[in-house]
Amino acid sequence: MKPSVILYKKLPDNLLRRLEAHFTVTRVHDLREETVRSHAQAFKEAVGLLGSSEKVDAALLDNMPALRATSTISVGYDNFDVEALNARKVLLMHTPTALTETVADTLMALILSSARRVVEVAERVKAGEWTKGIGPDWFGTDVHHKTIGIVGMGRIGLALAQRANLGFGMPVLYNARRQHKEAEARFNARHCDLDTLLQEADFVCSILPLTDETRHLFGAAQFAKMKSSAIFINAGRGPVVNEKALIAALKEGEIMAAGLDVFEQEPLSVESPLLSMPNVVALPHIGSATHETRYNMAATAVDNLIDALNGNVEKNCVNPQVA
Ligand code: 8YV
Numbered sequence: 001m002k003p004s005v006i007l008y009k010k011l012p013d014n015l016l017r018r019l020e021a022h023f024t025v026t027r028v029h030d031l032r033e034e035t036v037r038s039h040a041q042a043f044k045e046a047v048g049l050l051g052s053s054e055k056v057d058a059a060l061l062d063n064m065p066a067l068r069a070t071s072t073i074s075v076g077y078d079n080f081d082v083e084a085l086n087a088r089k090v091l092l093m094h095t096p097t098a099l100t101e102t103v104a105d106t107l108m109a110l111i112l113s114s115a116r117r118v119v120e121v122a123e124r125v126k127a128g129e130w131t132k133g134i135g136p137d138w139f140g141t142d143v144h145h146k147t148i149g150i151v152g153m154g155r156i157g158l159a160l161a162q163r164a165n166l167g168f169g170m171p172v173l174y175n176a177r178r179q180h181k182e183a184e185a186r187f188n189a190r191h192c193d194l195d196t197l198l199q200e201a202d203f204v205c206s207i208l209p210l211t212d213e214t215r216h217l218f219g220a221a222q223f224a225k226m227k228s229s230a231i232f233i234n235a236g237r238g239p240v241v242n243e244k245a246l247i248a249a250l251k252e253g254e255i256m257a258a259g260l261d262v263f264e265q266e267p268l269s270v271e272s273p274l275l276s277m278p279n280v281v282a283l284p285h286i287g288s289a290t291h292e293t294r295y296n297m298a299a300t301a302v303d304n305l306i307d308a309l310n311g312n313v314e315k316n317c318v319n320p321q322v323a
Contacts, residue, residue, distance in 0.1 A: 005305065006043060006064075008051035009073055012295060015302050022306050023048065030054055036063050048305050058084040069308035073301040074288075075099060077318055078210040078237060085319060092318040093304035096155065098296040099288035103207075104159035106287045107235050110259030111148075111164075111203055113281045114231045116140035120278050141229065141256070143168055149201025150174040151194065151217075152208040152236060153183055160205065161187040173197045198225040203233060210237035218242065223249035231257045235287045238263040247273050250280065261287050 005023040007016075008031055019025055026042035028035050031054040036043050043063045049056070052073040061067065061084055069091040070080065077094050085092050113119055117140045124130070124138070148164045150157045153176035164170040165187035172189040174180065175197045183189035194217075198204060204226060208214045218232070219242040226232070232255055234241055243264045249255050257279040263272075266285055274280045288297060304316050313320040 003047045003309065004042060004045045004066075005048035005050060006039075006046045008049070008054060009298075011298055011302070015295075015298050018299075019050070019302050019305070022309075031056065031060055036060065048309055050301060050305050052301075053079060055079050056085075057081040061085070061088055061090065069093065069305055071301045071305035071308065073294075073297050076209055076237060080318075082319060086322055089322045091308045091313060091320075091322060093301070093308050093313075093316050094318055095297045095300045095304070096316060098300045099293050100155040100159050102290050102293040103156045103235060103287040104163055106261060106283070107156070107160050107205060107207070107233060108163050108167075110233050110235065110261065110281060110283070111205070111231070112143055114233070114257045114259035114279075115143045115203075117278075119281050141231075143170070143203075145169045145171075146202035147171045147173060147200055148203045148205060149197040150189075151197065151204065151206045152176060153180045153189070154207070156207045156235075158183050158187075160207070161189050165189070170203075173201055194222070195225060198222055199227070201230065202227065203231050205233040206236050206240055208236040208240045210239055214240045216240070216242045218246070220245040220248065223254050226255050228253060228256065230255045231259065233259045235261040238266060243272075243274070247277075250277055257281075259283075261285055 002022065002024045005025055007025050007027045026039060028039055045066055046064055047066050047068045049067060049070040056070060056079060058081055067090050071093040073095060075094055075096045077092060080092055082092060121138050148170045150160055150172065153174040157174060161172045161183050165172050172187050173192050174183060174189050175192060175194045179191050206218065217240050223245055246258060250258060259281045261283040262285055268282060274282055288294065311323060313323045
């Protein structure tokens with residue numbers, strides 16, 4: 001008999017078949033209490049759990065006594081209670097390398113579209129305004145050779161530094177817990193404290209994961225330190241930013257614009273003041289959302305679950321110590 005796993009995200013057919021070659025797969029839509037209750041036996045027997053975005057906490061784990069590994073189709077894992085997993089010796093696998101380049105592309109798209117007002121002016125063209133002529137009120141601000149400040153220098157930060165520095169001639173400042181030798185050697189990146197970065201950068205880009213230390217790291221005091229011409233970009237996690245403070249900073253002209261892929265509450269409410277601000281580009285958390293990358297992430301997550309349940313935790317494992 002094949003071991004049982006729970007799948008709570010849709011997979012491409014060939015990946016589902018790959019998973020089914022190894023496991024008996026129970027497919028569910030989500031991990032809500034009522035879903036767990038209606039598949040109680042499958043959850044009780046499952047040794048593996050595969051999906052993304054849903055909360056995996058102690059209450060869910062209590063319904064999964066046989067669980068040995070979880071695999072998320074994402075790099076971020078703030079929706080997992082890692083302590084609860086560790087306490088039950090359950091492995092957590094993620095996809096840290098599959099989406100790096102695609103998310104860095106999204107960051108450049110946010111930088112370019114915010115600075116050059118791409119979305120706003122394209123809408124004006126569609127509304128027929130071009131026929132009346134364009135003037136300085138259509139102009140944006142330069143990107144090339146401006147200073148980029150990267151908060152969180154991991155794989156994605158490095159790929160962003162490469163694009164910004166080699167492609168756009170931008171000097172790179174970065175703030176991270178550790179010095180990043182490769183970023184310094186290849187892209188002349190300069191390590192600095194957060195305040196220096198906030199004061200000097202023309203583009204402040206947050207690519208931070210959500211942790212107790214990063215929650216609301218960007219608040220009123222941080223926006224006040226930025227240049228009034230600064231553009232704030234966030235493609236890490238929404239709750240790293242105090243959104244009320246960001247809205248106030250944009251309203252009061254403390255910063256010039258923002259390009260956001262992530263929000264404190266997702267999906268973003270239609271009531272959010274951010275949506276009526278012309279100087280805000282808001283994307284629906286699509287940092288990694290290309291056909292190629294989402295496929296690669298799902299394939300990696302399937303392989304990760306197979307690996308983890310075979311005791312192979314050399315790569316992509318958040319908590320290999322519990323193996
Ligand atoms: C995911 C992300 O697509 O990987 C991450 O951490 O934020 C995105 O790439 C998202 O979590 C949905 O799976």
